Amino acid sequence: MTLTLPPPPHDRSRTGRHLVDAAAWPDVARLPRASALRTAVARRIVERALARLPLRVRTPGRAAVVPGQPRATAAPAPVLVLHDPAAFHRRIGADGLIGFGESYMAGEWDSDDLVGVLTVLALHVDELAPPALRRLRRAWNHRRPASDLNTPGGARRNVRRHYDLSNELFAAFLDPTLTYSSAVFDSLPADAADLPAAQHRKIDRLLDLCGTGPGTGLLEIGTGWGELAVRAARRGARVRTVTLSREQRDLALRRVADAGVADRVRVELCDYRRIDGVYDAVVSVEMIEAVGAAYWPAYFGALRSLLAPGGRVALQAITMPHARMLNTARTHTWISKYVFPGGLIPSREALVRESALAGLRIVQDRGYGDHYAETLRLWREGFLRESAAVAALGFDRTFRRMWEFYLAYSEAGFRSRYLDVRQLALAHTGPGPA
Structure with a gap:
């Protein structure tokens, strides 16, 4: 039996979702329904991937920035700020990279160096999921609409x-x-x-x-x-x-x-x-x-x-x-x-x-x-x-x-x-x- 989680009851105003026009942006204004298993798998994959990348991740309640893999240059790694980790992982669990983009639109994550964060992810796109899970990639992909x-x-x-x-x-x-x-x-x-x-x-x-x-x-x-x-x-x-x-x-x-x-x-x-x-x-x-x-x-x-x-x-x-x-x-x-x-x-x-x-x-x-x-x-x-x-x-x-x-x-x-x-x-x- 698959357990499906409803959207969590926390206040959308923390992330700016309360500012989203639900009529114009329905998939951004509401969190998708996602099975507990998919969300947990997505969270595990994302956390493992980010920990290995030359990125720093800041989450609520953490004063320190979590360092990623050290880089050869002296330039600091770009910082991904997760305002709402639960919503972020839920969207990725439900919709993969579409959810990643919608989470940004909703204000659930941010960065002072957005291009830097996205460039790191693009450079390592083939390494984000462990080899054993890459064959399951289609489970997160949607088919293009015929329209x-x-x-x-x-x-x-x-x-x-x-x-x-x-x-x-x-x-x-x-x-x-x-x-x-x-x-x-x-x-x-x-x-x-x-x-x-x-x-x-x-x-x-x-x-x-x-x-x-x-x-x-x-x-x-x-x-x-x-x-x-x-x-x-x-x-x-x-x-x-x-x-x-x-x-x-x-x-x-x-x-x-x-x-x-x-x-x-x-x-x-x-x-x-x-x-x-x-x-x-x-x-x-x-x-x-x-x-x-x-x-x-x-x-x-x-x-x-x-x-x-x-x-x-x-x-x-x-x-x-x-x-x-x-x-x-x-x-x-x-x-x-x-x-x-x-x-x-x-x-x-x-x-x-x-x-x-x-x-x-x-x-x-x-x-x-x-x-x-x-x-x-x-x-x-x-x-x-x-x-x-x-x-x-x-x-x-x-x-x-x-x-x-x-x-x-x-x-x-x-x-x-x-x-x-x-x-x-x-x-x-x-x-x-x-």
Whole structure:
């Protein structure tokens, strides 16, 4: 017989759960039901893992910080502050890493160095559970909901849940180019003032990869807020750019007009599966992560069919190791639940395979994950700096903690090299210059 524990009676105000809007955030406002066994196992695994890691853990009633494994450097280990250990372990016991993120959203744990804590966890992700228990990992994983699949209708819904939140929200932490993808800096570390030039450097590299110049017919899949389209038009290209985000489309149209290139840029609401025509060059920046593995053949097939003979595709893509990608593809994660529904980061192996199956070959490939970590640091610092402005837009405390966790979680992924970002050039399969 399985004993299921109800939520404990202690006061939510200790952790900030009393501030959570239960209608907007039901799974954060309430503690999940979890069996005593699952909670006990989760607590044992978490306590053993944290004790071995270069982390310090502070819990209620402890004046001292519990040291983790000593590090080779003199820098102090980051501190994870557990305000409510019982709730923290219960959430992990019920929902694994989704529960870990929801516990942060609820204010049940904190850190003055959130990126540091998450980077340590990312570096040791394969060691967190003892070998004998790793095969039970699926017991803590949830399947991705079918509603998140990127069918034509599903893709529109998924885009609305992230990119249509508010143009003003993104403007609060992005630089004036409104570019929401990794920059390429001249040197690291960088300053916020370096972001506009670094984003233009990234865009210029992509336009160079696909040979964009005067008279080029360029297709962009994934408009963003229009900066790449404007920059391509200023090179003399004729640009068609498509998006599923109405918010982005509307602002991109205004920015194109303000830049004086409306005669050379078409901005359309259109699914990549419905694009027609043939183009000298195609560019797509961090779009494939939103496609989903089930639709990668359709995506690469579209790239192939839309590209004129002798043309090039410039692709910027976040990547993860192949084995981790396979595990993630089967799992409903905190990111897929709260930030990017339907998304999946591909591996480099998947990019090579899917492009080859579609009749494309990768002719250039360059990674620069360190630059994404720096880009995310600057975005995160900007977001925290503008917290009051974000609140004034109507985004509550739970949303702001969620967004901070998302930016820090992503930055940690690149700092630990769990994630990378690559710029690739693709051409038709067959003879021709590389």
